[in-house]
Amino acid sequence: MPAPRILVTGGAGFIGSHTCVALIAAGYQPVVLDTLVNSDARSLKRVACITGVEPVLVRADVRDGAALDRTFAAHGVQAVVHLAGLKAVGESVADPLGYYDVNLAGSLVLARAMDRAGVRTLVFSSSATVYGDSQPSPIAEAAPHGPVNPYGRTKSMVESMLADLSHADARWGIACLRYFNPVGAHESGLLGELPNGPPNNLMPYISQVAAGERECLVVHGADYDTADGTGVRDYVHVMDVAEGHVAALHRAARRPGILMANLGTGHGASVLEVVSAFERASGRRIALRIGPRRPGDAPAYWADVRSAWRTLGWRARRDLDQMCADSWRWQCASPHGFDDPVPTLVPGAVLFQNKDRAINIHSNRGHTHV
Numbered sequence: 001m002p003a004p005r006i007l008v009t010g011g012a013g014f015i016g017s018h019t020c021v022a023l024i025a026a027g028y029q030p031v032v033l034d035t036l037v038n039s040d041a042r043s044l045k046r047v048a049c050i051t052g053v054e055p056v057l058v059r060a061d062v063r064d065g066a067a068l069d070r071t072f073a074a075h076g077v078q079a080v081v082h083l084a085g086l087k088a089v090g091e092s093v094a095d096p097l098g099y100y101d102v103n104l105a106g107s108l109v110l111a112r113a114m115d116r117a118g119v120r121t122l123v124f125s126s127s128a129t130v131y132g133d134s135q136p137s138p139i140a141e142a143a144p145h146g147p148v149n150p151y152g153r154t155k156s157m158v159e160s161m162l163a164d165l166s167h168a169d170a171r172w173g174i175a176c177l178r179y180f181n182p183v184g185a186h187e188s189g190l191l192g193e194l195p196n197g198p199p200n201n202l203m204p205y206i207s208q209v210a211a212g213e214r215e216c217l218v219v220h221g222a223d224y225d226t227a228d229g230t231g232v233r234d235y236v237h238v239m240d241v242a243e244g245h246v247a248a249l250h251r252a253a254r255r256p257g258i259l260m261a262n263l264g265t266g267h268g269a270s271v272l273e274v275v276s277a278f279e280r281a282s283g284r285r286i287a288l289r290i291g292p293r294r295p296g297d298a299p300a301y302w303a304d305v306r307s308a309w310r311t312l313g314w315r316a317r318r319d320l321d322q323m324c325a326d327s328w329r330w331q332c333a334s335p336h337g338f339d340d341p342v343p344t345l346v347p348g349a350v351l352f353q354n355k356d357r358a359i360n361i362h363s364n365r366g367h368t369h370v
C-alpha cells in the first residue's frame with residue numbers, strides 16, 4: 001500500500017518542515033506546496049536526512065487555483081494540512097491587505113480547489129491570537145474571539161469561513177489548531193527555526209544571545225502583575241505541535257464536522273523562567289536589559305488543553321528544558337542555518353547522542369530513542 005499523500009502548504013517553513021517529519025513518521029507521504037517566500041527548500045533535505053524520505057516540493061502560491069488543481073491531480077492527495085501564510089503581527093498592521101490576501105484569500109482559493117478535487121479533509125494552522133488579550137487563563141476553545149491585530153483577524157475569519165463550509169456540507173472534516181507559542185527544534189539539531197533578520201520571538205532571540213550573535217536580550221516589561229513581573233506565555237515544543245497535526249488529521253479524516261483545538265502545554269512560563277532554562281541548557285549566561293512594555297502585549301496567557309486531549313488524544317510531552325536544549329542544539333549544529341552542509345548519514349547511524357539518550361535515523365518511526 002503506498003503511503004497516503006498529504007498536501008502540506010507552507011511545508012518548507014518552521015512548523016511545516018517539522019510537521020513533515022511527524023507525518024512521515026506516522027506513515028504519510030507529504031507533498032509540500034510553498035512559494036519559499038519565508039523559507040528555504042533545503043529544509044526538506046533535512047527532513048530527508050532525519051526520516052529517509054524527501055517530500056516532493058511544488059513551488060507555487062496557495063492563491064493559485066490552477067497550480068492547486070494540477071497538484072491535486074498529479075499527486076493523488078488525500079488530505080491537506082494548511083500552514084502557508086504570513087505571520088508577523090507588526091507587518092500585518094503595516095500591510096493589512098497583503099495579510100488578508102495571503103491568509104484569507106489563500107485559504108478560500110485552497111478550499112475551493114479541495115472541493116473541486118473531492119479532497120475534504122483539512123487541518124488548518126490557526127493561532128491563539130484569535131482570542132485577543134483579555135481572556136482569563138487557562139483559555140478554552142469556547143472563549144470568545146477578540147483578535148487585536150490584522151494577523152489575528154485573518155485567522156479568526158478563516159476559522160469562521162471553514163465553520164460555515166462545514167455546516168453547509170457534511171462531507172468536510174476540518175480541524176483548526178490554535179497554536180500558542182511554538183518553539184524549539186527537532187531533537188537531531190538538523191531542523192529548526194530560521195528567522196529572517198532579527199527574531200520577533202523570544203526563544204530564537206535568546207539562542208542568538210547565547211551564541212554571541214547578539215549582545216543582550218531586551219525584556220519588554222518587568223512590571224506586569226506576574227510572579228516575577230515579566231510576561232508569561234504557553235511555550236510548546238514544535239515537535240509536539242507537529243504531532244498534533246497528525247492527531248488532528250486522523251480525527252478530521254474519520255469524523256466530519258469542524259473542531260477547534262488549542263495546542264499548548266497548559267502551563268505558562270515567564271520570560272525570566274525561559275532565560276533560566278536556556279542558561280541551564282546551554283551552559284551560557286544570557287545578558288539581559290529590562291526595557292519598557294511593548295504596546296499590545298498581554299501580561300500572561302496559557303491554554304486550556306483538556307479539549308485537545310479529549311478530542312484528539314493529543315497532549316504536549318516535551319517540557320521547557322527540552323525546548324531549550326533542542327533550540328540550542330539546532331543553534332550549535334547549524335549556526336548558519338541551511339548554509340551549513342547536510343551531514344552525510346547512513347541508516348542506523350547515531351544522529352545525536354548525549355548522556356541520556358541516542359537518536360538513530362531511518363527507523364520506521366523516523367527516529368528512535370535507544
Ligand SMILES: NC(=O)c1ccc[n+]([C@@H]2O[C@H](COP(=O)([O-])OP(=O)(O)OC[C@H]3O[C@@H](n4cnc5c(N)ncnc54)[C@H](O)[C@@H]3O)[C@@H](O)[C@H]2O)c1
Binds near residue numbers: 011016062
Ligand atoms: N510560529 C508561530 O509562532 C505560529 C503561531 C501561531 C500560528 N502560526 C501559523 O502557522 C503557520 C506556519 O507558521 P511558521 O512559524 O512555520 O511560519 P513560516 O513562515 O516558517 O512558514 C510559513 C510558510 O508559508 C510559506 N508561504 C507564505 N506565503 C505563501 C503563499 N502565498 N503560498 C505558498 N506558501 C506561502 C512560506 O514560504 C513559509 O514556508 C502560519 O500560518 C502561521 O500563521 C505560527
